[in-house]
Amino acid sequence: xxxxxxxxxxxxxxxxxxxxxxxxxxxxxxxxxxxxxxxxxxxxxxxxxxxxxxxxxxxxxxxxxxxxxxxxxxxxxxxxxxxxxxxxxxxxxxxxxxxxxxxxxxxxxxxxxxxxxxxxxxxxxxxxxxxxxxxxxxxx
Amino acid sequence: xxxxxxxxxxxxxxxxxxxxxxxxxxxxxxxxxxxxxxxxxxxxxxxxxxxxxxxxxxxxxxxxxxxxxxxxxxxxxxxxxxxxxxxxxxxxxxxxxxxxxxxxxxxxxxxxxxxxxxxxxxxxxxxxxxxxxxxxxxxx
DNA sequence: CTTGCCTCTGACGTCAACGTCAGGTTCTAG
DNA sequence: CTAGAACCTGACGTTGACGTCAGAGGCAAG
Numbered sequence: 001x002x003x004x005x006x007x008x009x010x011x012x013x014x015x016x017x018x019x020x021x022x023x024x025x026x027x028x029x030x031x032x033x034x035x036x037x038x039x040x041x042x043x044x045x046x047x048x049x050x051x052x053x054x055x056x057x058x059x060x061x062x063x064x065x066x067x068x069x070x071x072x073x074x075x076x077x078x079x080x081x082x083x084x085x086x087x088x089x090x091x092x093x094x095x096x097x098x099x100x101x102x103x104x105x106x107x108x109x110x111x112x113x114x115x116x117x118x119x120x121x122x123x124x125x126x127x128x129x130x131x132x133x134x135x136x137x138x139x140x
Numbered sequence: 141x142x143x144x145x146x147x148x149x150x151x152x153x154x155x156x157x158x159x160x161x162x163x164x165x166x167x168x169x170x171x172x173x174x175x176x177x178x179x180x181x182x183x184x185x186x187x188x189x190x191x192x193x194x195x196x197x198x199x200x201x202x203x204x205x206x207x208x209x210x211x212x213x214x215x216x217x218x219x220x221x222x223x224x225x226x227x228x229x230x231x232x233x234x235x236x237x238x239x240x241x242x243x244x245x246x247x248x249x250x251x252x253x254x255x256x257x258x259x260x261x262x263x264x265x266x267x268x269x270x271x272x273x274x275x276x277x278x279x280x
Numbered sequence: 281c282t283t284g285c286c287t288c289t290g291a292c293g294t295c296a297a298c299g300t301c302a303g304g305t306t307c308t309a310g
Numbered sequence: 311c312t313a314g315a316a317c318c319t320g321a322c323g324t325t326g327a328c329g330t331c332a333g334a335g336g337c338a339a340g
Contacts, residue, residue: 093240110222
């Protein structure tokens with residue numbers, strides 16, 4: 001599997017994949033001419049990397065945690081890091097939940113035509129109960 | 141209330157507050173000599189701005205939503221934006237939850253001394269049920 | 281063999297949310 | 311009144327995760 005294929009499979013740009021390698025997140029088998037070749041397994045690894053980036057981790061942190069996640073090998077430091085990041089993500093979820101609830105409240109107050117709203121809903125406010133199924137998984 | 145006081149009250153830097161004003165997120169009453177003075181109410185507004193930044197919104201988006209949130213005034217566009225951002229945050233929470241669960245699984249597998257772990261837990265793995273109370277509210 | 285697409289290595293560009301420094305004014309405590 | 315803290319407006323610096331371009335080589339099809 002060459003880099004273009006991997007890019008297509010993961011939805012990550014070729015540039016990003018080379019960047020990951022530069023950051024020590026990915027290793028590639030090189031052909032005689034220097035071209036990168038990857039085994040199927042890296043698809044999952046790239047997906048995981050994307051998850052961690054989306055969770056706000058830096059390349060450096062990801063590089064520290066990946067051996068721990070994949071090889072199940074951990075040093076005291078990496079374990080501490082693992083706990084710390086897990087907790088940080090928990091806090092982030094909590095904060096996001098508060099933010100979402102705040103937005104829901106705003107939607108409720110400006111959304112109901114009976115509370116001094118300038119316009120009426122122009123979208124399906126009642127798709128379900130105000131919460132349409134979240135799209136696949138954008139995560140930015 | 142001057143800008144330094146507001147900074148102290150909100151935990152946001154003076155530079156950031158001036159930046160928010162530059163981006164149209166905050167307005168200040170100017171004294172004759174040009175110094176900014178704020179009413180108490182802006183403290184909440186700054187907190188809200190921080191929440192939205194933490195949720196990954198850009199200044200531009202925040203600027204679009206703030207009138208909607210504060211003055212309860214909405215145009216069809218801003219309402220659409222409101223929904224879109226709420227949904228995006230929902231998706232973000234879902235993704236973060238999956239990421240956290242993945243990390244929890246890793247912790248469980250590398251953490252239990254009975255599964256080929258190199259080191260034993262060096263931290264209070266069992267503070268409660270593996271999930272110590274998340275710190276105040278970092279959110280990055 | 282050559283055409284066209286893929287790949288390679290630099291290396292500079294980008295963007296947002298500030299940090300930081302310079303040079304000058306203003307407020308306040310003593 | 312005077313020192314020192316706080317404030318002002320530019321304006322340039324920073325960081326991370328890439329985008330983009332340049333110039334050169336590699337690879338399968340016809």
